[in-house]
Amino acid sequence: MSTRTPLTLEVAQPVCCAPVTQETLSAEQAVVLAARLKALADPARLRLVSLLANAADGEACVCDLTAPLGLSQPTVSHHLKVLHQAGLLTREKRATWAYYAVVPEALTELAGLLAPAGGPDA
Amino acid sequence: MSTRTPLTLEVAQPVCCAPVTQETLSAEQAVVLAARLKALADPARLRLVSLLANAADGEACVCDLTAPLGLSQPTVSHHLKVLHQAGLLTREKRATWAYYAVVPEALTELAGLLAPAGGPDA
DNA sequence: CATAAGTATTGACGAATGTCGATGGATAGT
């Protein structure tokens, strides 16, 4: 078994591959990376991530997110689920509320796959 | 015609906004950013970017890209158009060939919007 | 136990997307 990284995060391990600019992606790698990016490539979901990242305690419940987005509760729940399944958000249920928070490392890793840390020509 | 930079780059200016984690996105900003990400959030297009970034002279023509992708020529042309319109690729027509190349700064900027340069907690 | 509130799921619908074959336009070579 694993000797470390007991995290039960949906997807805590590296996405798949080297930065897009450094190695040619295989078909499978491309599918995995595209799935991650697709989770972010939506206006409502981008705003959710942004709202959560800038929230008071770094978290918020669904009921606090519907108003700012101007979307119905089922729709917001749907988007949060997509982001959570992509490993971009954590979910914690306290009482009747479901609190979501961003996983900073997930965003960082994604960014690193688009462009190597020090810029493309560093 | 032009004395320099004959490039007809669709979008060379900054996307729109501050990093997602630093400021809450407005509805309009989210739409713009999502459009950019959506251009990348496809397996075929990710592979195209990857192939171009790792190509011999940093560029390739359509005819060289259909085989590696296993897609028809119209489909590849379509994807290249999407990437070009998103400002992620340049396009130069020489003779009968159309040469595409990645715009590294576009990828870098996109990465910077997902996660600030030095990591989320730097 | 009954009620209220927060959330997730289901079903439905229109819109957008990825793919291809067919077609048309432009350029080089014979």
Add this chain to the structure above:
DNA sequence: ACTATCCATCGACATTCGTCAATACTTATG
């Protein structure tokens, strides 16, 4: 001129996606 090659566009199709209203589930409160 004629042909061959490369590329973009068009039309069509199946699939996916974003959204909502309605419903069911869970937990706290009266």
